[in-house]
Amino acid sequence: MTPNVLPPAPSRRFVPYLLFVLLATWLGFAAGAAAASLAEQRTAFRQAWAVAQQGGDGWRSWAKGLADYPLYPYLEEAALEHDVATLDRATVADYLRRYPDLLPAADLRRAWLLEQARRQRWDDFLALYRPGLGDTLTCYRLQAKLAQGGRLDFEKDLAPLWAQPSLPSACDPVLDAAHEAGLLTDARLWARIDRALDAGQGGTVTALAAWLPATEGKAAARLAQALRDPTAAVADAVNWPDSPRHRQAAALALQRLARRDADAADAAWQRLRSRFDFTPAQRNGVLYALALYHATDFDEHALARLADLPAAVQTDTSREWRARVALARQDWPAVLAAIDAMPASQQEQDEWRYFRARALAATGHPLQADALYAQLALEPTYYGFLAADHVQGDYAICPLDPPDDTAREQALLADPGLRRAFELYAVDLPRLARREWARALDGADPATQRVAARLAYERGWYDRAVFAFASGDMLRYYAQRFPLASQDGVVPQAQQAGIDPAWAYAIARAESAWMSDAHSGADARGLMQLLPSTAARVARQNGLDWGGAASLYDPAVNIMLGTRYLAQMAARFNGAPWLASAAYNAGPNKVQEWLDARGTLPPDLFVATIPYRETRDYVARVMAFAVIYDWRLSGKALPLASRMPANGQPYSLPDVHTPRRGVTCPAMPAPAAAAGTDVADPASAR
Incomplete structure (x- = not known):
């Protein structure tokens, strides 16, 4: 347009257009006012x-x-x-x-x-x-019934409660009344005792034992002792009668003791095996426990014990530990034999396909090994990334975005319950928000739940997407499942702490799934699940302000302190992210204990032989997440092997100049594979 020249007056045919522009402008102002x-x-x-x-x-x-x-x-x-x-x-x-x-x-x-x-x-x-307000109020209702002269009916009033392995204290007067009324027969008492034993509720067993006849009550008390103090129980068992319930107590005590001290349980088994006429199931249960927990101790006879277990006693756990013990010894023929002994479904797990390839390569079959590696490298998992490193291939990541569904979006945005959920999240009441979310989407079809999760993600409520997009092709919604929550300061705080931002993101994602009010049973809090005592110490050591335990629910505070603590863990283990991740989960002293025993193993074998399943899975999950977050941040990914230097070797912090592995989407991506089973619902969702 030529400057300083007025446009001509509008003709009548342009008036509707001008009215439309004016209306649109007014609506824009109105929307702004509504937002304000x-x-x-x-x-x-x-x-x-x-x-x-x-x-x-x-x-x-x-x-x-x-x-x-x-x-x-x-x-x-x-x-x-x-x-x-x-x-x-x-x-x-x-x-x-x-x-x-x-x-x-x-x-x-x-x-x-x-x-x-x-x-x-x-x-x-x-x-x-x-009705339906929980066991405590149900029992108060029964107390009210008794107070008003009513009588209890076992099937109508008590049967649902009786099926619970433990009950709140409000039920005690009701159970006392039921006992006085003769409703708690010996058969019913034993049925509940057995449920409590299965659930490890020794207190319930002790309480019920008092209502049994003297001889049976003594046996029940010994069952409770087997749960509570198996060391004392196996010591006392030499004086117990050889009755069915005492055999049960002795077998239970031996199995419980094996968890704590396999050698002590072995010695006790030698004393008690001829003292009691154990059933075949009890005997096999004890032998299974002894073999399994000697394996987790990497006892020299563990491999033979596991291999000698009867087939009927074997489980996926015992079979995988046979392989783990063989890996710890780097006995590659034994590794192959252990994997071959697994059922087909277990052999197909990515971990065992990877270690089959490792074993084949180590036993002189490189072509077969490379074929397995190449197939596994199509999967965006910890073991898929390790396999890609072996064949020097790109990482296979095939991102998708959730499909648009305007009609469902509008319906959900108009739903009063979901509106309350979004508002509760917006005013920093996430626990209440989750309750409204669950109520609003109760019974919703999968497509509706997916749309709701995308709406939550767009509003910064990331954990809803993490939990919703957890299977099938939804695992490829990487942007939603691995959000870059820049407002929480992960990148600058990680850089100031001297650690890799992608790793810091991975830890936060694994710890809390981006649930800012995460709170575990151990009192760990917030995005990076810090204990208040740890956070206070880290703040003091770094000269940072400490606002008390509640401040850990502030994402910025949590990330600031969490990255510093993560840096401390890294410094203890030569900067190695994989060992620091294990220490973050299990504690540095426990990791050092494992290193003292098996620290010469290659990192992938060491991870596979971590005795704690939680820590083993945690390290694998964090390492895979670090690859994905590195890709999200830079478009490429640091080789996983670079994050896993051998124990004792220094680790160099990556920067923008560090070589990274390419990321491609294979023509035929592995179905439903995307960094795997990554949602371990943090205790925080409670």
Whole structure:
């Protein structure tokens, strides 16, 4: 257009177009205002939420303008639950009437029922009780029934509870009443004891033993002892009678002791094998345990013990340990024999195809080995990447994106439950968000769940995609399964800590699946699953601020401290990421113990002989994830072998100039293979 020249006045035929432009502009401003309004609502909700959790009605002054906000009912419930000890039935019933199908209503009902049970206000309890609220409230309902003169019916009232290996303390008065009423027959007691034994619930066995006749009760107590203290049990067993239940206790104690001390269990077996007339199943169970746990100790006779187990006793675990012991000895003919002894389905696992190739190469069959390596290299797994390194081939990674499905997207975005889930995530309440997510998608077909996961990913809620895209071709959704969460500072924090960002990403992905509020049973927290004590020590050593355990749920804080701790693990093992990964999972002292025993093994064999399955799988998973994240970051990938230098050899931190392996998509990619079974649901999802 020539500058400084006014355009001609629009003709009538251009007026509709101008109106369209004006309307579009107005809608754009309106959308911006709506977005700003939503941001304001979220800010107001966070403020009101903090006040509501203190009880009372003060939150209402902070919640003006939130009446139409999807999370508004959560505010009132939080305040009511805080004040639950002073609530009357009418107040609770009114909330339940207004929000009958919402999760906050279920939470308030549960909290109020527990308070009424604590106060033994059974009329109020029964007025708002509903079935399906868990064993604790079920037992309180039965307490209410007894308090009002009712009688227990075993099949109707107790049978579902009785099938549980352990029960909450609220059930104790109910079980006492059932016992006094003669409902807990010896047969029923033994049936539950056997379930508790299978579940390792020694406390349940001890409690039930008191209700058995004296002789049987003594046998049950010894079964509990076998679970709790197998060392004492096998020592005492020389004085036990040779009755069926005492044989069961002795066999159980021997198997439990074998886990802790295979040599002590072996010695005890020599003393007790002629003392008791063990059944064939009991005898085989003890022999199996002894063979297996001598193998995990890499005992010199372990290979023969495992090979000599009767076929009927063999399991996938015993067969794989036969191979692991042979690998530890680098006895390649024995490795081949152990793999050949596996069923076909086990032989086809990528680990055993890889080690068959290793064994064939070591026994003078390079062509067969290379053929196996080439086939395995088509799979984007730990063993596939190792195989590609052997044949100097590219890594096989075939990315896909989730398909578009506009109709489902619109339906999901209009779903009130999913809207609440997304809002709860947006206001940093991920645990509540997951509950709404599960409720909204309960019973949804796979296609709908996939679309929901993609919507979550687009909103930065990465763990939903990680868990949803965990099978079949969905494993090829690499962008969604291996997100580059740059806002968490992984790359700069890893660089400052002196470690490879791709490895740091891999650790976070393996530890938490990007669940920022991950919390394990051991109290490890956040994206990189740090213990508060470890985090405090790392902060102190690095001169970093420490805001307490709760700060570990802040991704930026967690990544900052986690990368420093990971750097400490690396420094302890000459920088080697594979050994530092093992130390991150099992502890550096345990890894050093394994190195002292088998540190001369090549790294791939050492990983295969790690005694802990969790750590063995963890190292393989992290190493595979590091390859994928390196590719995501740079378009190529550092050879896996470069991340796994032999023990004692120095490791050079890669940079942009480090040679990397190419990544290609074979014409016929292996079906459903993409860094494998990578979702070990962190304890955090609880």
